[in-house]
Structure formats: C-alpha cells, structure tokens
Amino acid sequence: MSRSVKLKRVRAATLADVGRLAGVSAMAASAVINGARTSSRIPPLTRDRILLAAAKLRYRPNAAARALAQRCMNTLGVAGIVDAGPTGGLNQYFLEIFNGVIECAARHEQNTTVLALHDWERDIYRLAAFCDGRVDGVILVAPMIPDACVSILPEHTPFVSLHSNTRLPSVTDLESDEETGAYEIVHHLVALGHRRILHLSADPVMVGGQRRVHGYRRALADAHIPFDPALMVPTGYDQFRARDVVREWLKTTDRRALPTAVFAANDNVASVCLEEFAEIGLRVPDDISLVGFDDTVAARTMVPQLSTVRQPLREMGAKAVEILLERIRLAHGTEMDESPVTVVFPTQLVLRASADKPAAARLAAVG
Amino acid sequence: MSRSVKLKRVRAATLADVGRLAGVSAMAASAVINGARTSSRIPPLTRDRILLAAAKLRYRPNAAARALAQRCMNTLGVAGIVDAGPTGGLNQYFLEIFNGVIECAARHEQNTTVLALHDWERDIYRLAAFCDGRVDGVILVAPMIPDACVSILPEHTPFVSLHSNTRLPSVTDLESDEETGAYEIVHHLVALGHRRILHLSADPVMVGGQRRVHGYRRALADAHIPFDPALMVPTGYDQFRARDVVREWLKTTDRRALPTAVFAANDNVASVCLEEFAEIGLRVPDDISLVGFDDTVAARTMVPQLSTVRQPLREMGAKAVEILLERIRLAHGTEMDESPVTVVFPTQLVLRASADKPAAARLAAVG
DNA sequence: CTGAAAGCGCTTACAG
DNA sequence: CTGAAAGCGCTTACAG
Numbered sequence: 001m002s003r004s005v006k007l008k009r010v011r012a013a014t015l016a017d018v019g020r021l022a023g024v025s026a027m028a029a030s031a032v033i034n035g036a037r038t039s040s041r042i043p044p045l046t047r048d049r050i051l052l053a054a055a056k057l058r059y060r061p062n063a064a065a066r067a068l069a070q071r072c073m074n075t076l077g078v079a080g081i082v083d084a085g086p087t088g089g090l091n092q093y094f095l096e097i098f099n100g101v102i103e104c105a106a107r108h109e110q111n112t113t114v115l116a117l118h119d120w121e122r123d124i125y126r127l128a129a130f131c132d133g134r135v136d137g138v139i140l141v142a143p144m145i146p147d148a149c150v151s152i153l154p155e156h157t158p159f160v161s162l163h164s165n166t167r168l169p170s171v172t173d174l175e176s177d178e179e180t181g182a183y184e185i186v187h188h189l190v191a192l193g194h195r196r197i198l199h200l201s202a203d204p205v206m207v208g209g210q211r212r213v214h215g216y217r218r219a220l221a222d223a224h225i226p227f228d229p230a231l232m233v234p235t236g237y238d239q240f241r242a243r244d245v246v247r248e249w250l251k252t253t254d255r256r257a258l259p260t261a262v263f264a265a266n267d268n269v270a271s272v273c274l275e276e277f278a279e280i281g282l283r284v285p286d287d288i289s290l291v292g293f294d295d296t297v298a299a300r301t302m303v304p305q306l307s308t309v310r311q312p313l314r315e316m317g318a319k320a321v322e323i324l325l326e327r328i329r330l331a332h333g334t335e336m337d338e339s340p341v342t343v344v345f346p347t348q349l350v351l352r353a354s355a356d357k358p359a360a361a362r363l364a365a366v367g
Numbered sequence: 368m369s370r371s372v373k374l375k376r377v378r379a380a381t382l383a384d385v386g387r388l389a390g391v392s393a394m395a396a397s398a399v400i401n402g403a404r405t406s407s408r409i410p411p412l413t414r415d416r417i418l419l420a421a422a423k424l425r426y427r428p429n430a431a432a433r434a435l436a437q438r439c440m441n442t443l444g445v446a447g448i449v450d451a452g453p454t455g456g457l458n459q460y461f462l463e464i465f466n467g468v469i470e471c472a473a474r475h476e477q478n479t480t481v482l483a484l485h486d487w488e489r490d491i492y493r494l495a496a497f498c499d500g501r502v503d504g505v506i507l508v509a510p511m512i513p514d515a516c517v518s519i520l521p522e523h524t525p526f527v528s529l530h531s532n533t534r535l536p537s538v539t540d541l542e543s544d545e546e547t548g549a550y551e552i553v554h555h556l557v558a559l560g561h562r563r564i565l566h567l568s569a570d571p572v573m574v575g576g577q578r579r580v581h582g583y584r585r586a587l588a589d590a591h592i593p594f595d596p597a598l599m600v601p602t603g604y605d606q607f608r609a610r611d612v613v614r615e616w617l618k619t620t621d622r623r624a625l626p627t628a629v630f631a632a633n634d635n636v637a638s639v640c641l642e643e644f645a646e647i648g649l650r651v652p653d654d655i656s657l658v659g660f661d662d663t664v665a666a667r668t669m670v671p672q673l674s675t676v677r678q679p680l681r682e683m684g685a686k687a688v689e690i691l692l693e694r695i696r697l698a699h700g701t702e703m704d705e706s707p708v709t710v711v712f713p714t715q716l717v718l719r720a721s722a723d724k725p726a727a728a729r730l731a732a733v734g
Numbered sequence: 735c736t737g738a739a740a741g742c743g744c745t746t747a748c749a750g
Numbered sequence: 751c752t753g754a755a756a757g758c759g760c761t762t763a764c765a766g
Contacts, residue, residue, distance in 0.1 A: 012500075012523045014759055025737050030761065042736095060521060063501035064440060065759035067431035068742045075480065075501065082466060092664075095462055099449060102483045111501065113442065113480040116469045133743090134430035134442065134478065154427060156379045271668045278670050297459075301638045301665050303645050381743055392753050397745065409752095432743030435758045500759090 013057035021053035022046070029054070033061065072332070073136050076105050076324060079115040079127055080141030092268060092296035093237075093313065097141055097162060100317025108325055110136075124149045131157035137324045139317075140164065140171075144205065158327040160320045165207045172323050172339045174316050178208050178293075181309035181347030182215025182263070185291050188307070188349060189261045190223045193361040194289060197225075198259040200235040200242065200269055209237075209265065212293060216263060231259060239268040246276045258282075260358035261289035267298040270306055270354075285356035295350050304353035312345050319343065380424035388420040389413070396421070400428065439699070440503050443472050443691060446482040446494055447508030459635065459663035460604075460680065461508055464529060467684025468506060475692055477503075491516045498524035504691045506684075507531065507538075511572065525694040527687045532574045539690050539706045541683050545575050545660075548676035548714030549582025549630070552658050555674070555716060556628045557590045560728040561656060564592075565626040567602040567609065567636050576604075576632065579660060583630060598626060606635040613643045625649075627725035628656035634665040637673055637721075652723035662717050671720035679712050686710065 015033070019026040024046060032042055032050045042050070053059075067073040078101050080094045102112045115130045117123040120143055131138060137158040144165040145153070153159070153168070164173040189197050199216045202209025213232070220227055233249055235242035242265070264270035270292030274284055284290045284304060292299055295310035323339060330337045356362075382400070386393040391413060399409055399417045409417075420426075434440045445468050447461045469479045482497045484490040487510055498505060504525040511532040512520070520526070520535070531540040556564050566583045569576025580599070587594055600616055602609035609632070631637035637659030641651055651657045651671060659666055662677035690706060697704045723729070 012521075015761095016759080026759085027737065027761080034761090058521070060496070060499045062435070062759050063499045064431050064434035065500070065742090066761080068429070068435050068744085069759080069761040071742075073431060073501070082469065099483075102449065102481060106483060111480050111482070111497075113478050114469060115478070116473055129427070130478075132427045132430045133432070134434075134440070154379075154425070268668075274670050275672070298664075298668050301635075301668055303641050303670055305642070382745095383743080393743085394745080394753065401745090429743050432758090433745080435760085436743080436745040438758070 012062070013054075013059045014062070015059070017057055018050065018053045018059050021057060022050040024050060033059070067133070071133075072328075073111075073134060074109060075111040075113055075135050076101070076321060077113050077115055077130055077135035077138040078141060079117055079130065079138055079143075081118065081120075082114065082116040083118070092298055093266065093294055094141055096294075096296055096313035097317040097320075100314030101139060101321055103314070104318035104321040108321065110321070110325070120144045121146050121149060124152050128152050128154055137328045139320045139324060140168075142206075142208075143168070158324060158331055160324040160327065162316055162320055163208055165205065170337075172327075172341060172343065174320055174323075174343045174345065175208075176311045176316065176345040176347050178211040178309075178311070178347060179215040179218075181293065181311070181349070182212040183219045184215075184347075184349045185293075185307070185309050186216050186219035186263055187222070188351070189263065189289060189291065189355060190219060190225070192261075192289065192355060192357050194259075194261040194358050195223075195225050196228075196231065196259040197261045197263055198231045198233065200233055200246070200262065200264045200273070202265040203234065203236045206237070212265070235265055235269055237266050237269065239272050242269040243272045243276065246273055250276060250280060258288065260360075261291070261355065264290065264292045267292035267294045267296045267306060267308055270308070271298045271302055274302055274306075274354075284354050287359060289355040289358070291355050299350070299352070302354070307352045307355040308350050310348040310350045312348075316345055319345075379429075380421075380426045381429070382426070384424055385417065385420045385426050388424060389417040391417060400426070434500070438500075439695075440478075440501060441476060442478040442480055442502050443468070443688060444480050444482055444497055444502035444505040445508060446484055446497065446505055446510075448485065448487075449481070449483040450485070459665055460633070460661055463661075463663055463680035464508055464684040464687075467681030468688055470681070471685035471688040475688065477688070477692070487511045488513050488516060491519050495519050495521055504695045506687045506691060507535075509573075509575075510535070525691060525698055527691040527694065529683055529687055530575055532572065537704075539694075539708065539710065541687055541690075541710045541712065542575075543678045543683065543712040543714050545578040545676075545678070545714060546582040546585075548660065548678070548716070549579040550586045551582075551714075551716045552660075552674070552676050553583050553586035553630055554589070555718070556630065556656060556658065556722060557586060557592070559628075559656065559722060559724050561626075561628040561725050562590075562592050563595075563598065563626040564628045564630055565598045565600065567600055567613070567629065567631045567640070569632040570601065570603045573604070579632070602632055602636050604633050604636065606639045609636040610639045610643065613640055617643060617647060625655065627727075628658070628722065631657065631659045634659040634661045634663045634673060634675055637675070638665045638669055641669055641673075641721075651721050654726060656722040656725070658722050666717070666719070669721070674719045674722040675717050677715040677717045679715075683712055686712075 015026040015029050019029040029050050032047050082091055082094050105112045113135055131154040140161040142163045143161055159171045161171050161173045201213055217227055235245045262273055264273055270290055273290055282288050292306050292308040295308045299306040299308045382393040382396050386396040396417050399414050449458055449461050472479045480502055498521040507528040509530045510528055526538045528538050528540045568580055584594055602612045629640055631640055637657055640657055649655050659673050659675040662675045666673040666675045
C-alpha cells in the first residue's frame, strides 16, 4: 500500500511572522514568548495579541537559532557503550544510568542525546565530533580513554564521568563504593558458612573490577580464609564472553572440587552462571550459592532472584546531570568552579533467594 | 576533596579564525573542511594550509550554526515510554527498539535524542515542544494519542511510528505480524497437547494486544477448543500491575482448575508468572508451561529460558530510521513522498525450555 | 519604555 | 575559479 502526499512547502512560522501578525516587532514577540522579565513592560493587551498570533501560527521557537544566539542547546550528551556485545546484549548497567539521566534532564528541561560507542579508544574521534555545540556538556559512562587520547577531548565542553577508568583533568567522577559492596556480599557468604567462594572477576583494567577483587580478598582475609588463586577466574563483564569462560571452567573442574558459592562480576554474568549451572543439573541455591553485582533488572527477573550489591545507578545518573548543569552554568559565567574531583555513593546489600547455606551445613543441621 | 579551576574564557575557534590563520576566507575554509565539491577548486597547497590551521586551532564546526544555515540538525528524536512503571522497571521493549535506532542512526551519522514520555496524552505538549528544530524528525514508539490531540502534533516535523495505536495522517507505521505470532505459539502449545491455555492479555486499547488475542482465539478455534472467557485475564504489559493480577488470580483459582499452559502478554509478564508460580511451588515447565511475547532480554535471562515470539525490534528500529531519513530528505526537496502507510515485519517462534507437554500427557507416556 | 541594529557561526547564491 | 554579501531565526546590547 502506498500513497502520494503533496508536500506543502510551507515553512514554519518565525518570530518575525508572529510579530508581523500581532503588529509588533519580533523582539517584543520574543520577550513575551520567553516570558522574559523584559516582557513586563509590554502592555497586557499587546501581550495577548502576541500570544494569540503565536498560537494561530502555531509558532514554535527554532532550537538551532536560539542555541546559536544563546550559545546553549539545552541538550546533554551521554556517551557510553550501550551494547554489551556483538550478539547484542543490551548493557543493563548503562541503561539504568541512562534512565536516571533522562529523568533528571527532563526535570531541568534538558534533552538528552546519546552517543553510542563501541570502543573508547577507537571512537574517541566520534566523541570529539559530538562536542560541536549540539550538546552543552557530556556525561561519560565508565570511560576508558588511553592517556594518549585524553588530549583529543575538546576543551570547551564540560564533562562529568561515572565510574571512570581514566583520570580526566577537571572532570568530576561519580563512583560507588564497590570495595565495600564486594566486601559485604562476600562476608555474607562467609557468614552463611561458605569457605570456597569463586570470584568471576572483571577485566583487571576496569577500576571497579579491581575494587570488587579487593573487597573479595579483604572479606576472605578477615575470615582467615586463605586466598586461592584457582578460585579467581576472569570473565569480564560481557555475558557472551563470560558464558564461554564459565562453560570451559565447569568442564575442566572436578565436580567435587566445585566451590560452594560464586560471586559473579556483575548480574549479567551471574545470570549466565545460573543458566550454565542449570545445564549440568546444579541447582541454585541448593547445590551452589550465587551472588552478583549492580542490581540491574536481570537480578530481579532471574529465578531464583539474585542476591546482589546494589549500586544506585539511577541516582548516580541524576546526580551526574546536576553536576554537569552546574558546570555548564559556571562555564557561561565567571565564577570559580569548585566541583569536587570525586563523589562516592554508598552501595547496598540486596539479599534475595540465590544465596543460602552450603549444602553440607544444611545436611549437618538436618542430620 | 575540592579544587578551584580558573576557567580560561577562550571561545572555541570559528571558521573565520581558521580562514584568518590560513590567509583565506571563511568560505574557502568551509569548502575544504566540508569536503564539498567546491573544494576541488581550492589549490592543494591552500587546502593543506587550511587543514593545518583547523587542526592547530582544534576547529570544530558549530552544530547550531550549521543547523540554522542548513535547516538540518542531523539529529533524530525517539519518543516513547521508557520507564514501565513508578517502581521503575525499564521498558525492555522500548530499549530494544531504541538500540536499533541509535545503531542505524550512527551509521547514517545522525545523533539520537530521546524524549522520555510518561503518558502520551498528558505529555503531548512536550512532544510538540520537542519538534522545534532540534531534531529533524521523530520516531514514535507505540504511540497512543487521543484523536483530539493529533492536531497538536507539529506539521513541519516528519514522523515515523512503530506499533502505533493511533492512525496518524501521513505517518508510516512499522508493525509486526503479532496475530500470526500469537497464533503460532498457541498452536505450538496445542500441538504439545495443551487444551486449557490461559491468556494473560494486554490492555484492550493496545492494537498489538488485540492482535495477540485474535491469534490466540484463532489457534483455539482451529483446534476445536472452545474459547473459555475464564481463561482470558487482562494483566496489561506492565509487570508491576501484572504481578498483582496474577497473584490475585492464583489465590482465587482452585489448584486443580489451573490451566496447563499460560500465554503471557509479553516476556515481562511471563517473568512475573514464573516468579509467582515458583512462590506457590508450581514448576515450569513440569507443572505448567509458560510462553511469552517479544523475545526481549528477559526471555533469555530466565531459568528456564522462555519460549516466546520474537518481534524483530532492533531491525524495526533500524528500518524506522531509514524511512524517517528518506522522509526528511524528501521534505527538503520537491519530490513526491511515496512512503507506504504500513510496513509489516514477520514474527518468529522461538522455542526454548519453558513449554513442554502437559503433565498428564507425560505421565500417560511413561505409564 | 520601545524598536532598530548587530551578532551568534555557518552556508548558499551571486557578483566579480 | 574566487570572495563579498546575504541570510538562517533568534537574542542581546544599545540607541532613541
């Protein structure tokens, strides 16, 4: 089915059109429509005439013209890796943050534009090109920018980062206390009676991944459990790569040498574990306990639901917007920028059904 | 920790600056930098000088100025309900589409701006305000716009919709063949031996929900299974509302009168079912089969993985971009617009582990 | 208190 | 083939 539409080549109404129809200057129309304080000097009757004309012409201010005149687009950018892998798992972590960002941006009457990256290093030029006035500032989600590339970042664009893996000069970074989060959840496993706890760790170049490892090791040390290198397997955050690693690991590990609990790099990896465990008849938490990190939607849609560490990703996204807007405001003025280097959010233990006492302990209790 | 940054109030370099440094006009610089065909007339040496000057000044074209001059922002808008509910479940359906959109938009060197709506009717003015030149066109994801509000939509902005619940004049709508998808998955349940199949249906105002109901009823009719109104329970798509409904339904339904299979409105609702079933000790698929719709990430992260109907949401998002770009191109020219009213994508049955023969049939086979 | 003018940074059409 | 001029639609600073 197809249809021909004769396009009416009518351009949208401009401020000049509105002024003409109302019998005033474009400037007067501008003042009234923007509700500027200057509009107070316009007589109420003229005001109404202008508003009526605008409504009649369905006037809509042109964002580009306004941006050019005001040097401000009222649009924030968010750059990050949206897609977790080639097979296309959406990056839940990014999306949670993103949602916090658009919510908060909308409250401040800001639009949000996303720049979907695949690789920070390779796409650094796209990021630079992105900072061409179409956005007033950019939120970098978990950036990992090689030192050599840092200088490519435009100097006239304000940035804020979340979970940055790179120290960026004069960019405030929002983090969460992942070390404590990891400590607490591993401590929880220990308290349940686990002593052989596998950690599926993130890529060591990721700062957050390191923090999780530190928390894990500190919790073991506090419980006088010696660290066993065989119980630390790097899977990374990506669920597709993780699947291969977990599968391989299960295949090459003696069934009786299996740990009693697994602390996965993040919820996605935990969900992969759950599936792979099910594949070989290992039930969670009956046969093996499982915990994750992030508290993304995956943690709640799993059955059993996942015990995990909540990072307040939405709140962090919202806070990033507020800090960025403040920076933008300051960049337009002459005040000093006093924004902090780092803001740390607390993490929170979320206990659900996926972690329980080890099977041996349960049997002992029964028998 | 805090730090004071003395802001260098240096403005970004303009084309005029580049021209000045290279000893040419801004126009010549523009031609070279844009690689326009007019640049061929610029001598190679001058060219190099201009490029060098641009690099030295770290010149970056100003998007607003360019947009104003060209009447084109190279930015596409996506409007939809991102957040599924107040409790904050992200709308996986939207996100899958959104991902297809940004991918394809990036390939065409277009940015993507999202307008997160909460309610189509209440937020219609935000949508209108959104069409102020900051985007060249807008993709409407599952719009539901009351007739009275349709006229508020700006006439100068090209639109494309996905799964529209509203007939919008001169807007191409992308759909998928949900009726067939529903038919096939219910037929699959029937073929497994199920005769008592519960459908948790979408809100009847949703066009897609109606199509799923039709497919469901047609599959029953073809199998000579009489339609039982008691086996159609409206939950809507929202998982939080759905949970209440499912819980209530389970409570008020005699355990022995339970259906042997459930066809949920979408994957999210199916995941809610899975949890609620587990709650009362009902195992999937051993005690009850379960299927969903959409094939979002939830379907793959459930255990057991969910049999469902795949809608090619990413492909649809990508196609929406292409149709929209074509419309934008046409709107700038004088050609006729011949875009179709509706494009229908096929759905696809995805069989996983959540649906099996009914328990009785399995027992019979064993005994 | 008002409106005419200049300017934001770019591109396009038009003289030389 | 080149560059000066006009214009995109708005806002801001400045004369009247």
